[in-house]
Amino acid sequence: MTRIAVIDFETTGISPSMGDRATEVAIVLTEGGRVVDRFQSLMNAGVRIPAFITQLTGITNAMIAEAPPAEAVMADAARFVGDTPLVAHNAGFDQRYWRAELARAGVPAPHPFACTVLLSRRLYPEVPSHKLGTLVDWFQLPRTGRAHRALADAEMATELLARIQHDLRARHGVADPDHGFLMKLQRCAKKALSKLLGPGALVHNGSPSSQSAVPHSRDTVEPASPGHRYRPL
DNA sequence: TGCCAGGCCCTCTTTAGGGCCTT
Numbered sequence: 059m060t061r062i063a064v065i066d067f068e069t070t071g072i073s074p075s076m077g078d079r080a081t082e083v084a085i086v087l088t089e090g091g092r093v094v095d096r097f098q099s100l101m102n103a104g105v106r107i108p109a110f111i112t113q114l115t116g117i118t119n120a121m122i123a124e125a126p127p128a129e130a131v132m133a134d135a136a137r138f139v140g141d142t143p144l145v146a147h148n149a150g151f152d153q154r155y156w157r158a159e160l161a162r163a164g165v166p167a168p169h170p171f172a173c174t175v176l177l178s179r180r181l182y183p184e185v186p187s188h189k190l191g192t193l194v195d196w197f198q199l200p201r202t203g204r205a206h207r208a209l210a211d212a213e214m215a216t217e218l219l220a221r222i223q224h225d226l227r228a229r230h231g232v233a234d235p236d237h238g239f240l241m242k243l244q245r246c247a248k249k250a251l252s253k254l255l256g257p258g259a260l261v262h263n264g265s266p267s268s269q270s271a272v273p274h275s276r277d278t279v280e281p282a283s284p285g286h287r288y289r290p291l
Numbered sequence: 292t293g294c295c296a297g298g299c300c301c302t303c304t305t306t307a308g309g310g311c312c313t314t
Contacts, residue, residue, distance in 0.1 A: 067314080110293085151297085
């Protein structure tokens with residue numbers, strides 16, 4: 059069964075190379091397109107959170123002060139992921155934090171990252187914006203919590219990934235759009251898409267509501283609740 | 292308060308510049 063882990067970080071800024079650190083990580087583990095496990099934790103990296111980041115995410119310095127050390131959280135996260143390939147929305151961002159924070163924890167980070175922004179740009183050129191929130195609204199995907207919190211964003215990215223995989227099967231006849239195929243698709247030049255997806259690769263069929271119903275990836279699992287580690291009952 | 296980076300992508304391009312996307 060194909061496993062994919064969808065990850066999202068909340069951070070103090072946009073660049074770990076400029077000293078920014080992760081403040082929260084969430085990972086949604088899927089198997090065969092269904093959510094089978096979740097991991098979420100705030101983390102204390104010993105840095106202060108800028109006010110505008112608190113305004114954006116709702117994560118405060120007081121919340122971080124009570125959180126476990128970043129190195130311990132990242133080691134747990136790495137154990138949770140194992141060798142499962144990762145997916146993120148704007149994966150370059152999350153991959154940089156994944157590598158930077160795991161390096162601080164002394165843990166290797168060889169995981170390949172597929173990117174739902176790149177996949178969305180290739181599959182849905184008609185969408186006016188490829189921001190996660192815009193795509194969720196466009197496809198009428200469920201929202202499970204406050205945007206810009208790690209677990210809620212990871213859940214939304216998981217729903218978007220399910221939509222992408224559904225459309226690859228239904229519209230393009232891809233029997234198994236696994237992580238390897240997603241990596242190949244996101245690297246594929248737009249002019250070469252028809253070779254990978256067929257002659258109708260860039261032909262969309264109208265508004266999202268006119269398309270066939272897509273089963274949600276979280277339909278069979280319990281909704282998220284506060285805590286450090288989430289497991290479906 | 293707004294900027295900080297990095298990779299992708301488009302175009303009035305390719306010897307470049309700027310928008311998008313993430314926090």
